[in-house]
Structures are given as structure tokens and as C-alpha cells.
Amino acid sequence: xxxxxxxxxxxxxxxxxxxxxxxxxxxxxxxxxxxxxxxxxxxxxxxxxxxxxxxxxxxxxxxxxx
Numbered sequence: 001x002x003x004x005x006x007x008x009x010x011x012x013x014x015x016x017x018x019x020x021x022x023x024x025x026x027x028x029x030x031x032x033x034x035x036x037x038x039x040x041x042x043x044x045x046x047x048x049x050x051x052x053x054x055x056x057x058x059x060x061x062x063x064x065x066x
Contacts, residue, residue: 010038014049017064026059035060 010030017023025035032053039049039062048066053059 010035011042014038014042014062014064015045015047017049017062019064019066022061022063024059024061032060035062 010025013023025032032051036051039051042049046066047064050063050065052061052063
């Protein structure tokens, strides 16, 4: 799992992910609801992501599915 480095845009980082790759996004970089919105916008481009907060105190995991 990779740690997200703030500096790139969130959508650019999500576009660059490989299928099956998981990235940990901390709330200091982006709030979870913003990550979910970005994933919904990219769904129109044919990319699908899974955003989960389960088992995490802070932040979320983003996994590219397709």
C-alpha cells in the first residue's frame, strides 16, 4: 500500500493508479467525501474505485477496481 503524497491533484493521482493498486489517503491531504466525489467523477471515464474507511481511525483506502 502506498501513502498519498500531497502535491499532485487527487484526480491526477487516481487516474495514474494501476488496476488493483491501493493507496492510503490521510485526512490532512483530502477529506474522505472529496475522495468519494472524485471517484464518482472518474467513473464517467470508465475507471472504477473502491473507497473504504472500514477499520481506520483516520483517512481512507482507495483501490482501483477497473
